[in-house]
Amino acid sequence: MRSSHAASAVSAVFDDSNLIAHAGLLPVMRLAERCGLSDLVAEKVKLTGTTNGAGAAADAKVSSIVAGMAAGADSIDDLDVLRHGAIPMLFGGIRAPSTLGTFLRAFTHGHALQLHAVHRGFLAALAAHTPLLPGSGEKAFIDVDSTHKRVYGRAKQGAEYGRFKGIRTLHPLLATICTPHSRPVIATVRMRRGKAADSRGAPKFVSEALATAVEAGCTGTRILRADSQFYNAGVISACRRAGAHFSITCGMNPSIKRAVLSIPDQAWQPITYPTAVPDPATGELISDAEVAEIPAYTAFASRTKAERVTARLIVRRVRDLAKPAVVGEQGELFPVWRYHPFFTDQPAATLQAEREHRHHAVIEQVIADSKASALAHLPSGHFHANAAWLTLWAMTYNLLRAAGALTSPFHTKATTATLRSHLVQVPARITRSARRITLHLPHNWPWQHTWTHLFSTAHGPAG
Structure with a gap:
C-alpha cells in the first residue's frame, strides 16, 4: 500500500x-x-x-x-x-x-468493598442478559491465581520488593469463571501490597469467588482450580462449605513424595495432549505423559482430625529431559521422571480430571490480557485508588x-x-x-x- x-x-x-x-x-x-x-x-457506593x-x-x-x-x-x-x-x-x-x-483517590478500603459488590451484581446481570457463560448450569470452573504488576516511584502506596529481586510491585489476586464452552470472565479481584504472600486471605477470597459463580448462574458442578500456593486446609474447607469441588496442585512434600513413589508401574496410564504443552520446570514442549491415581490420600495429616482431608491424589509424570536416562550395555536401565501431583475430589475419570486441571492455565490469558489493557499501569499513588481501578477494569x-x-x-x-x-x-x-x-x-x-x-x-x- x-x-x-x-x-x-x-x-x-x-x-x-x-x-x-x-x-x-x-x-x-x-x-x-x-x-x-x-x-x-x-x-x-x-x-x-x-x-x-x-x-x-x-x-x-x-x-x-x-x-x-x-x-x-x-x-x-x-x-x-x-x-x-x-x-x-x-x-x-x-x-x-x-x-x-x-x-x-477518595476511596477507602470500605469503599473498595462497596465497588466489589457492584462488580458482583453487574456480572450476575450480564450473565442473565447475554450468553456469557453457556453451560454454567451443568459445570463451571473457578480459577484462582495471583500476579505481580511492576510499578515505578517510591511514593506509590503498597509498592514493595516482593518475588522479583530489585523490582517494586503490587500484587493483585483474581478469580475467574469459565465453562467447557466459554472463555473466562472475572469473578472477583483484590489488590494487595507487593510482599503479600500468594495465599494471604485466600480462604475468604475463594468463598467470595464461589458465591459470585452461583450468582452468575453456575448452579451445576463447580470446581475450584488453583496452583500449589493455594494448597492449604483453609481453601479446601471454603470449597466444602460452599458445596464445590477442588482441584489444587500440590508440591512434592515428603508425604506426597512417599505416596507417589509407592504407585506401582502398571498403574500408570499413557496420555497424549492434542497440542504440545511446556514443561513447567524446563520449558521443553511435551505431548506425551503418564497419569496415575491414589484414590484415598489424606492431606494435612499432622493437623487436627477436623482439618484432615481425604481425597484423590492424581499424578502426571513426564520424562525429565534435564537428566538423561541411565543407560547400560543392554540399553536404558531406567528413565528419570518429573512428577506433577494435584489433589482433588472432583468426580471425573482420572484422565479427564487431569486434562481439566491442566486447563487452569486459561487464567494466565486473562492476566496477560489485563496487562495489555487497563492494567498496563496502576495509575495512582494511592493504594485504594489502584484497588478501585483494578475492580473497574x-x-x-x-x-x-x-x-x-x-x-x-x-x-x-x-x-x-x-x-x-x-x-x-x-x-x-x-x-x-x-x-x-x-x-x-x-x-x-x-x-x-x-x-x-x-x-x-x-x-x-x-x-
Missing part, C-alpha cells in the same frame, strides 16, 4: 465536531445501562465524608471510567478520550480526568466479553484488544434530522454485520 497523493496535496485539520472515534461505545454502554450498572453504583464533592454522582463517574477503559484508556489522563468530537451528543454526564482522579473486561458473546462465535473467544478494535474503535459521523441521530459508519467495515447485530441487540426491546 502506498499514498495516492503527493505530500504537498494533503493537509489535516482537527475541526469536525460531528465525528467520533469510538462509535462502538454506544451499544456497549447501552448494554451496561440495561444491566443496571449505574443503578448498582448509586445503590451501593456511598463515598460519604469526602471533600470537594468527590463522592457526588458516583454512578456517572464509574460509567465514565468504564467507558474510557472500554475505549482503551490505561491511565487517568487517557480518560480524556471521552471528550472529543460528537461524544457529548451521545452521552451525558462525562467527567473530566481530573474529576475522575479525585473520585478514585474487571467490570470493563466482563462488559466487553458480554458484548462479544452477543455477536459472533469468533468474538465470543476474542481478546480484549480484538474486541476493542473490531467493535468499539469504529469511527463514525453523526447527523441529526427530525430529532433523530444517525451514525454514518465506514463503508465496507470488515465487521459491519457483527457490529450492526450488537447495536440492534443492545437497543432492541429488553429481554
Whole structure:
C-alpha cells in the first residue's frame, strides 16, 4: 500500500465536531445501562465524608471510567478520550480526568468493598442478559491465581520488593469463571501490597469467588482450580462449605513424595495432549505423559482430625529431559521422571480430571490480557485508588466479553484488544434530522454485520 497523493496535496485539520472515534461505545454502554450498572453504583457506593464533592454522582463517574477503559484508556489522563468530537451528543454526564482522579483517590478500603459488590451484581446481570457463560448450569470452573504488576516511584502506596529481586510491585489476586464452552470472565479481584504472600486471605477470597459463580448462574458442578500456593486446609474447607469441588496442585512434600513413589508401574496410564504443552520446570514442549491415581490420600495429616482431608491424589509424570536416562550395555536401565501431583475430589475419570486441571492455565490469558489493557499501569499513588481501578477494569473486561458473546462465535473467544478494535474503535459521523441521530459508519467495515447485530441487540426491546 502506498499514498495516492503527493505530500504537498494533503493537509489535516482537527475541526469536525460531528465525528467520533469510538462509535462502538454506544451499544456497549447501552448494554451496561440495561444491566443496571449505574443503578448498582448509586445503590451501593456511598463515598460519604469526602471533600470537594468527590463522592457526588458516583454512578456517572464509574460509567465514565468504564467507558474510557472500554475505549482503551490505561491511565487517568487517557480518560480524556471521552471528550472529543460528537461524544457529548451521545452521552451525558462525562467527567473530566481530573474529576475522575479525585473520585478514585477518595476511596477507602470500605469503599473498595462497596465497588466489589457492584462488580458482583453487574456480572450476575450480564450473565442473565447475554450468553456469557453457556453451560454454567451443568459445570463451571473457578480459577484462582495471583500476579505481580511492576510499578515505578517510591511514593506509590503498597509498592514493595516482593518475588522479583530489585523490582517494586503490587500484587493483585483474581478469580475467574469459565465453562467447557466459554472463555473466562472475572469473578472477583483484590489488590494487595507487593510482599503479600500468594495465599494471604485466600480462604475468604475463594468463598467470595464461589458465591459470585452461583450468582452468575453456575448452579451445576463447580470446581475450584488453583496452583500449589493455594494448597492449604483453609481453601479446601471454603470449597466444602460452599458445596464445590477442588482441584489444587500440590508440591512434592515428603508425604506426597512417599505416596507417589509407592504407585506401582502398571498403574500408570499413557496420555497424549492434542497440542504440545511446556514443561513447567524446563520449558521443553511435551505431548506425551503418564497419569496415575491414589484414590484415598489424606492431606494435612499432622493437623487436627477436623482439618484432615481425604481425597484423590492424581499424578502426571513426564520424562525429565534435564537428566538423561541411565543407560547400560543392554540399553536404558531406567528413565528419570518429573512428577506433577494435584489433589482433588472432583468426580471425573482420572484422565479427564487431569486434562481439566491442566486447563487452569486459561487464567494466565486473562492476566496477560489485563496487562495489555487497563492494567498496563496502576495509575495512582494511592493504594485504594489502584484497588478501585483494578475492580473497574474487571467490570470493563466482563462488559466487553458480554458484548462479544452477543455477536459472533469468533468474538465470543476474542481478546480484549480484538474486541476493542473490531467493535468499539469504529469511527463514525453523526447527523441529526427530525430529532433523530444517525451514525454514518465506514463503508465496507470488515465487521459491519457483527457490529450492526450488537447495536440492534443492545437497543432492541429488553429481554
